Amino acid sequence: MTAKTLTWSSVWNGRGLFETRELVTIGLFSAAAKASSLMLALMGGGMNPLTMILKSAVQSALLVVLMAKVPKTGTLTLSNAIGMLLSFLLMGQHVMSLPVVLLGTILVELLALPFGGLARRAWLAIPMIAISELLVRVINVGVSYLGVREQPGLLVMVLMVSAFSYLGILLGLFGGLKMAKELKHAGLIQN
């Protein structure tokens, strides 16, 4: 699609930015992220630190592979939006943080553009995920502070959970990178 036909209305309706096959892939990877976190929570308990690290590692590895499969500006934002909307529908989470997180992720994607974007430099996926996930956690801690502002001691629990999950994200990035290389070698992804 040329830039001439790319209007605000077409972008809003999902035409121009992504093709159907790419949107289906993003949806399927979001489903895998949610299903794996459900599975791991059932296996090891949701609040177990090791399970938290493992859940986040799987989530970020899936994101790395997804961004290698669909190397376009907007993939990260869309994947985050789907995950958060699903959490909202399933558990009513992220009502307050969703708009701020989306704005933050869009900003991260725009910052990657001067470096050539994902299509040209696939390695940009790693800093993009690391920064956006850090941003998500900072915003979540901020929103949690609003909820427990009368008893700030409760925030220590939120900080610990965020720290464990971010450690998992960083570990998952390396696992995802290794896997993306193997998948490229096997011809399953092109980027």
Place this chain on the structure above:
Amino acid sequence: MRALSRIDHYRGAGRLSLRAETRLMMTAVASISSLVLSDPQALALLLSFSALYAVAETKPKTLLIAYLFMAVMCSVALFCVWLLGFVFPIIRESSLSMAISPFLRLAVTMNAILPLALNSRLTDLAMALGRLHLPGLVRLPLMVTIRFIPTILNDMIQLREAVGIRFRGRKGFLFWLSHPFTWWRVFFQPLIVRLIRSADELAMAAELKGLEPNTEFGGSPLPFSTHDRATMLLAALAMVLSGLAQILVGAHAGR
């Protein structure tokens, strides 16, 4: 898409049979109001209204279990805060009335979430989001995600069984915790390969069927029932009264 659009005629389960839009709105109103309010009396007023909504929409037994679970979680959190008070004395200086505000907020949010989570079908919620003018860019992946979570869970169970046969006698959570790289190699990598193949096949099928990002999934919207209107009125009344309580009582107490 005809079969999907038929689902639009389904009204949500629960005693009041509310529309999914009403439940979504109640969750958003409860989350935002409870964050804005800080006075315990105002939050208690909001809690009483949200409890009315939860009692009207949820089975008493389910509500009781949820409250018991929340009580246990709050007790653990309070115990941790008490322990932290030895390290940071400033935590012990906060008054009891202010210390209960976070738990009141949690209870308000839980009262709003329970009817949404227990009585609404996911497809119904996704269609409600479509009717609320969610962009087509988000609608299609969201529908795929909702549809494929059970399928992928089933795939994972099959993979776990295959791994169980391969490592017979050594399976169990502790074994996998001590061998994370083996777990990654035998469980996660086959899952990714399977996922990529499924994504390619599904994308091809979607394109061959002419599915586009702006395909409409929802049918014509149903009019709001008396229950929907009454619930919205209750939410507005709760917001106004608790806001007034926050202004009057909070100002009197200097909060």
